[in-house]
């Protein structure tokens with residue numbers, strides 16, 4: 479369990495993390511979502527004692543990172559995969575971690591295998607690794623101490639689609655085994671597909687937080703058919719409130735199962751039917767637009 483309480487950080491008088499409070503729970507993947515510059519990395523660095531907060535604190539299983547006797551055995555951290563020593567081989571980096579944490583030597587080949595690096599790749603210098611390979615090595619270092627908590631900053635960066643899938647399955651499996659996962663991303667979809675809980679941050683402040691189920695509850699459905707008019711009529715005749723977006727999608731306040739039944743009754747084939755995202759995407763786009771404007775002005 480990670481508990482973040484009123485964390486704040488200023489740089490040069492500017493508040494970049496502002497009173498951030500949330501909990502990442504065991505058995506769940508928590509997505510820390512926000513556009514570039516929102517304060518995700520700074521928050522994570524404070525959680526693992528690399529940056530000193532101006533106020534607030536973060537605890538892992540009730541203790542600050544600095545108070546953990548053998549931190550790597552409790553929390554696996556990957557903040558910047560490209561920061562690994564370029565002159566060392568993957569195996570050397572893992573061996574260093576294994577020795578520092580007092581683990582059996584067998585953990586090294588085990589981790590090489592676990593993250594899908596080949597034996598030959600493990601012997602190469604990290605300087606020759608692709609970003610995706612560095613991410614895999616970073617995950618191996620994070621997992622080597624068999625921690626129960628993972629803190630990963632943008633773990634999908636640089637991975638190809640198969641790698642992204644691999645990462646997702648690994649994090650899901652880790653949480654399903656009772657582990658706590660906190661991962662950051664600037665991509666809504668990436669968080670949406672893997673996270674159970676979402677903490678959305680913009681300009682250093684938490685703007686939305688909850689389980690995905692809660693955030694999407696009562697969000698209604700988005701539905702499309704080739705015959706939009708007929709679908710709209712059928713839905714309205716069934717007493718459902720609808721609105722139409724400029725691209726021809728209909729938004730209803732009813733859940734997808736209800737909408738599917740109405741369409742079937744009306745003999746209409748659907749080309750899309752999904753739960754609406756409850757404004758998450760709109761909120762996220764607004765945050766992103768703000769940041770981009772800020773970037774342009776700077």
Ligand SMILES: Nc1ncnc2c1ncn2[C@@H]1O[C@H](COP(=O)(O)OP(=O)(O)OP(=O)(O)O)[C@@H](O)[C@H]1O
Nearest residue numbers: 489490494512513514515516517518519520521664
């Ligand atoms: N050491 C530092 N000195 C001064 N400003 C900093 C420092 N580190 C971060 N910042 C600023 O703090 C703000 C938040 O940065 P942070 O890296 O935490 O955001 P982020 O959400 O992780 O985004 P990104 O994915 O782009 O890293 C940014 O405006 C950044 O420029």
